[in-house]
Amino acid sequence: MFLxxxxxxxxxxxxxxAVSFFTYMLFAMLPSDPAALTCGKNCKPxxxxxxxxxxxYDKSLMEQYWLFLKGIFAGRDYGTGAAxxxxxxxxxxxxxxxxxxxxxxxxxxFPVTAYLSIGAFIxxxxxxxxxxxxxxxxxxxxQDRAASIFTSIGVSLPTFYIGLLVLFSVVxxxxxxxxxxxxxxxxxxxxxxxxxxxxWLVLAVLSAASYTRLTRNGMLEAMNEDFVRLGVAKGxxxxxxxxxxxxxxxxxxxxxIAGLDFAGLLGGAIxxxxxxxxxxxxxxxxxxxxESDLPVLVGTTMVAAVFIVLAxxxxxxxxxxxxxxxxxx
Amino acid sequence: MxxxxxxxxxxxxxxxxxxxxxxxxxxxxxxxxxxxETLGIVGESGSGKSVTASSIMRLNNxxxxxxxxSILISGVDILTADESEVRRIRGxxxxxxxxxxxxxxxxxxxxxxxIAEAYLVHHPxxxxxxxxxxxxxxxxxxxxxxxxxxxxxxxxxFSGGMRQRIVIAxxxxxxxxxxxxxxxxxxxxxxxxxxxxxxxxxxxxEFNMAIVLITHDLGVxxxxxxxxxxxxxxxxxxxxxxxxxxxxxxxxxxxxLLGAVNSLSSSGRGALATIAGSPPSLIxxxxxxxxxxxxTFASEICRSEVPVLxxxxxxxxxxxxxxxxxxxxxxxxxxxxx
Numbered sequence: 094m095f096l097x098x099x100x101x102x103x104x105x106x107x108x109x110x111a112v113s114f115f116t117y118m119l120f121a122m123l124p125s126d127p128a129a130l131t132c133g134k135n136c137k138p139x140x141x142x143x144x145x146x147x148x149x150y151d152k153s154l155m156e157q158y159w160l161f162l163k164g165i166f167a168g169r170d171y172g173t174g175a176a177x178x179x180x181x182x183x184x185x186x187x188x189x190x191x192x193x194x195x196x197x198x199x200x201x202x203f204p205v206t207a208y209l210s211i212g213a214f215i216x217x218x219x220x221x222x223x224x225x226x227x228x229x230x231x232x233x234x235x236q237d238r239a240a241s242i243f244t245s246i247g248v249s250l251p252t253f254y255i256g257l258l259v260l261f262s263v264v265x266x267x268x269x270x271x272x273x274x275x276x277x278x279x280x281x282x283x284x285x286x287x288x289x290x291x292x293w294l295v296l297a298v299l300s301a302a303s304y305t306r307l308t309r310n311g312m313l314e315a316m317n318e319d320f321v322r323l324g325v326a327k328g329x330x331x332x333x334x335x336x337x338x339x340x341x342x343x344x345x346x347x348x349x350i351a352g353l354d355f356a357g358l359l360g361g362a363i364x365x366x367x368x369x370x371x372x373x374x375x376x377x378x379x380x381x382x383x384e385s386d387l388p389v390l391v392g393t394t395m396v397a398a399v400f401i402v403l404a405x406x407x408x409x410x411x412x413x414x415x416x417x418x419x420x421x422x
Numbered sequence: 423m424x425x426x427x428x429x430x431x432x433x434x435x436x437x438x439x440x441x442x443x444x445x446x447x448x449x450x451x452x453x454x455x456x457x458x459e460t461l462g463i464v465g466e467s468g469s470g471k472s473v474t475a476s477s478i479m480r481l482n483n484x485x486x487x488x489x490x491x492s493i494l495i496s497g498v499d500i501l502t503a504d505e506s507e508v509r510r511i512r513g514x515x516x517x518x519x520x521x522x523x524x525x526x527x528x529x530x531x532x533x534x535x536x537i538a539e540a541y542l543v544h545h546p547x548x549x550x551x552x553x554x555x556x557x558x559x560x561x562x563x564x565x566x567x568x569x570x571x572x573x574x575x576x577x578x579x580f581s582g583g584m585r586q587r588i589v590i591a592x593x594x595x596x597x598x599x600x601x602x603x604x605x606x607x608x609x610x611x612x613x614x615x616x617x618x619x620x621x622x623x624x625x626x627x628e629f630n631m632a633i634v635l636i637t638h639d640l641g642v643x644x645x646x647x648x649x650x651x652x653x654x655x656x657x658x659x660x661x662x663x664x665x666x667x668x669x670x671x672x673x674x675x676x677x678x679l680l681g682a683v684n685s686l687s688s689s690g691r692g693a694l695a696t697i698a699g700s701p702p703s704l705i706x707x708x709x710x711x712x713x714x715x716x717x718t719f720a721s722e723i724c725r726s727e728v729p730v731l732x733x734x735x736x737x738x739x740x741x742x743x744x745x746x747x748x749x750x751x752x753x754x755x756x757x758x759x760x
Binding site: 318319320321323324325326327328330331333337338341342415416417418 | 509511527529530576578587592
């Protein structure tokens with residue numbers, strides 16, 4: 094088991110290196126000069142030249158990439174003399190659009206994304222698994238059909254449509270909630286809740302749809318297993334059979350996919366954050382795209398990649414615990 | 423040893439409701455089973471033998487299947503008893519062994535847990551430690567080597583034969599009066615088959631339980647059963663002792679089955695004897711005797727009237743065939759002696 098984990102972590106690091114390399118190559122692909130983007134349209138050439146040297150864009154691309162990698166572990170100093178500044182380790186670069194270290198920007202925006210993800214995740218797992226279970230237990234009845242309509246709507250309607258629809262009807266038309274304006278839960282918890290409830294619900298209901306289907310099908314499949322029949326033949330109660338026999342089997346794929354979905358969300362729920370104007374990592378990424386703020390893009394991509402790769406490793410390890418048949422000795 | 427009737431099945435009929443129409447999987451099956459005895463039920467796929475077995479545990483889906491008749495176990499009619507009563511009987515009075523031991527065990531729990539679970543559900547006052555001791559004892563009885571270690575292993579760490587022993591341990595942990603074995607050896611290697619049958623015989627003697635042994639293998643019947651029901655198209659076509667079945671079979675279908683066995687044992691060469699045609703579709707059973715399209719002795723009456731069970735011959739056999747007694751006995755003895 095230990096060796097298995099070591100091997101997985103090793104490959105995860107290799108994978109992250111590859112991701113960082115290809116992401117950094119954005120700098121090479123950009124048609125314009127990054128240094129020119131550091132100040133506005135009417136920038137003087139000497140400022141651009143100074144910035145180029147200060148931010149290291151005068152060096153070769155491979156050298157820049159090396160400095161970027163080094164910065165992650167050692168931090169990074171920019172420039173010399175009075176204009177000098179530094180981004181402490183782990184440094185993911187310096188945003189010339191927002192004039193701030195990327196790590197600092199991520200540290201500011203990530204909590205928002207994390208709150209959104211965690212809240213939505215808990216809600217959607219609850220909604221998805223319970224509606225799926227209700228559908229499976231009432232196969233062919235109206236509950237099952239209702240769940241199936243819910244899944245079709247959930248998987249086919251895009252977040253930006255439902256998000257705007259909900260925002261419009263609840264905030265503007267019905268005026269149940271004020272217009273969302275984000276506050277940290279430690280500063281003003283009621284406002285935080287009021288702001289988060291709609292994005293949580295929208296994200297949860299839409300993501301829950303596929304979990305409803307997964308749970309329903311997994312349970313129905315499990316119910317046809319011979320070992321479930323043996324459970325009935327043992328004289329076990331329906332509840333125990335559902336818990337230890339049916340749900341136990343249906344949960345294996347759910348946990349796998351949930352881990353990956355959750356990690357994907359932590360990389361920034363771009364559309365949800367934009368619709369509900371939450372200052373999270375997703376919204377920051379969008380802004381960085383619009384402004385060609387490459388260091389921010391590289392930084393957020395790296396953070397998202399770390400979460401996805403980490404989730405993959407964790408899911409693999411969890412899988413061994415969930416299913417004894419794939420447990421590695 | 424008492425010889426009480428532990429299981430009494432009367433006029434059992436099962437109809438499955440399918441989108442293609444109603445399927446009469448079992449029609450009017452009756453038999454009594456005494457403690458310590460083994461009743462074999464033999465027939466092809468779709469003859470209704472497995473459905474009969476699952477009816478005894480009331481495992482048929484009540485929405486898609488209608489089950490009529492009566493199944494008495496310890497004076498309780500399984501078919502009309504309420505759910506909690508049936509649950510009490512399942513596993514404690516009647517237990518079941520399934521065909522495929524590879525899929526019959528829950529892959530997510532250790533075998534020890536699964537055996538103990540079966541014990542604890544009927545002995546709620548027993549502690550887990552005591553249940554483990556009972557489980558260990560049972561593992562020894564069913565011949566699992568090194569049980570102290572293997573009790574904590576998962577089903578996938580066992581071979582097919584060993585898994586069937588685990589399933590048997592689960593079935594016998596509550597000392598049931600009736601054991602239903604639905605093709606218990608079909609999925610196993612021939613050498614392992616004999617071991618499992620021997621084990622079942624030994625445990626039957628020890629627990630004095632009755633066994634309903636469902637199989638399509640006449641060899642298994644000869645080895646393990648005392649009485650036998652031959653089923654065809656959901657109906658009982660012959661009921662006799664095993665000795666009578668092999669010396670004086672009384673139904674053309676049984677002749678066909680025996681012919682298939684004898685063609686192997688006598689010469690060992692030449693074509694394998696088969697019964698021409700294929701088992702009937704239960705949605706549209708042939709009119710009259712359901713075996714008539716495949717029967718070389720079929721006459722006009724076989725195509726219009728369902729034969730009733732009647733006693734034929736000297737050994738108390740009961741058969742459903744329109745042929746006259748003397749003809750049945752002559753052909754039957756000839757088939758048996760071949």
